[in-house]
Amino acid sequence: MSKKTRHEEHEEHADESWLLPYSDLMTLLVALFLVMYAMSATDAVKFQQMAEAFNSALSGGGGVLEYRSDSPTSTQLDQGKQDKMNNVIAKNTGTSDLSKLRAKEQEDLEKLKKQFDQYIKNNGMTDLLSTKLNQSQLMITISDNALFASGQAMVKDESRQLAKSISSMLQQFPDYEVLVQGHTDNVPISNSMYSSNWDLSVDRALEFMKILLLNPNLDPTKFSPTGSGEYHPIATNATAAGRAKNRRVEVSILRKYKDAATETTDVTNVTAP
Template identity: 85%
Template sequence: MSKKTRHEEHEEHADESWLLPYSDLMTLLVALFLVMYAMSATDAKKFEEMSQAFSSALNGGTGILDQRSATPTKSQLDQGKNDKMDSVVAKNTGESELVKLRKQEQEDLGKLKKQFDQYIDKNGLSDLLSTKLNQSQLMITISDNALFASGQAEVKDDSRQLAKSISTMLQQFPDYEVLVQGHTDNIPISNSSYSSNWDLSVDRALHFMKILLLNPNLNPVKFSPIGYGEYHPIAPNTTAAGRAKNRRVEVSILRKYQEATNTTTVAPSGK
């Protein structure tokens, strides 16, 4: 009896029924990957759609399918190249247009300077007026003797025509910013009207600007009066001739299209 029992124990085998569903699962996986491979080789768009569907079904995880869909397609690469080229073309076009505007502005301001110079020569005012064109502005410098009595800011009656003539020439450029700047020498002022050279220089700039703006073709928004007092001389104040040069009014037409190395700040002529 004991021998038979031992024999039966020797004949027992482990249960291998789990191999059937495992083999079925592996077969399904192989079939799935074969289908996906075939689709990727024939229709990239459908493969990408299926990739997105699988990603959504699996909580949006990033896997092999996502990695393929993240790879730029040829059309995307071509579009990127086109965008870069469009940007370069636009930049070059903008720079070319700016160069043209600067060139045109230089020509226009040069013509205006020539008109001022001709007016100065025709009226024998070369000792009282001068012009200067640089990279930031066209400046007309007027000696105080041509406009004011000593220590006063009211423009003399016989000098008002000068201001009107300047305003007529300025109206050719109504869109330009114009600064009217007053300057004095360093001799302290002592009269009942002004307590300092600051006050006198500001008031002179303001009075002269008001006469310019009697011209209805000029836009007051574009004009600004500034007083520098004695602090921006163009000549030494140690001589009478130097002090006479420092007492002046400057009318500056500011460029709109300056070189990139320049700033919009206009330095006083003495600097």
């Protein structure tokens, strides 16, 4: 009897090569979730640290899950994620720094305003000076009666001390731009010195600014004089009281970090007697 050769049946094994791209896909998904978490974090420093550690883990060295492919997709995704993370960090850090600068500026201007208000109160000048702080500037408004004789731009001798006191307070914040602006009422002027309210308002602003700049601690490049004549009234010119309010000099300390998205809110304080 012939022997029949018995063939052993071999178990067929499934192709497991798909596990490599699958594991790489899982790695990318984990990376995606980490990026999404990092983008939601508010601490930019921790965000940067995590981004660096994450990038180093993905881009450096080989591992059991490493899968080589001719496709550039993986590299492009890693670079794209890193670029996005860096952009978010830069944006968040910039916004945070700007917010801090605005907060510090607000604190400084409020401090300066309180000093002006205290000076006004101590010297019984509440009818002649006032202050206003808004999202654009800190403005000190000075009635023309406190500074000039009628129709003239020369600062009165007794008023020069006022200008010196203001300059002393301004020197605490030397980096701010300062605008000195003259205003008049609408009564026409025509004398040997001035042919219009324009000329008078400009000269008044200039003369007052010159006294401020006698203080050597102030930087002249930060100061600008301008005159608006009768064209920016703050009260009616139909009454004597209104015209008196319109004749004024305004010294404005201009903000450096304005927030255009914030609704302007004036904080006006005319010191009570």
